[in-house]
Amino acid sequence: MGSQTTAALQRQTLLWFVVAASQCVLALGCGPHYENAIEEFCLAKFRLDMQELDQRHWCSWEDTVELYGELTNCTFLVALKMECFWPNRLVDEFFIQVHKHYFHDCSLSGRLLKDPPNRILGPFIVSREKLNYSPDSTVDPNSGWWKKLYI
Known part of the structure; x- marks a missing residue:
């Protein structure tokens, strides 16, 4: 049983040495x-x-x-x-x-x-300005409209 363990250990050591040596060759070659x-x-x-x-x-x-x-x-x-x-x-x-x-x-x-083209950016600016100055844009915070967002 001891000789089998020793042989396995020797094979494992040899394998490790081969892998390490190949890595060194690759590293040195590059x-x-x-x-x-x-x-x-x-x-x-x-x-x-x-x-x-x-x-x-x-x-x-x-x-x-x-x-x-x-x-x-x-x-x-x-x-x-x-x-x-x-x-x-x-x-x-x-x-x-x-x-x-x-x-x-x-x-x-x-x-x-860069900014998106005017044909894309323009409608967002116009609609935002329209909302800011529209009399219908004022919202009563006590109306509870925001509760619908969380349901």
């Missing part, structure tokens, strides 16, 4: 060489593409989605070619830097913050 490659191949093209795009459109998802997709795909293809795990810590840090540089002023939804 070091500075991978980082340099994605900056040279992927980021360089993205920079040129973003320079061609008017800076006022950087926060417009419709205008940047294709460029951003190409950048993402490029980092994946370089990782695949270099036999690196993807995504990885370097890719995360890379995209954090890209966002800090290009998208730091953008809203969380990725859309430009």
Whole structure:
């Protein structure tokens, strides 16, 4: 019984060693060489593409989605070619830097913050003003109208 336990423990230790070694190889393979490659191949093209795009459109998802997709795909293809795990810590840090540089002023939804068109906004303004100045807009708070909202 003791030899079976020892053999099982040895297999488990060997398995752990193989997994740890493979992770080290993946981590080492995706070091500075991978980082340099994605900056040279992927980021360089993205920079040129973003320079061609008017800076006022950087926060417009419709205008940047294709460029951003190409950048993402490029980092994946370089990782695949270099036999690196993807995504990885370097890719995360890379995209954090890209966002800090290009998208730091953008809203969380990725859309430009602006008023809706006048054809949509206008009726709300007119109806609100009409309610404010209409003699019928005064409501008696003692009438109990608000109780109907909670029933």
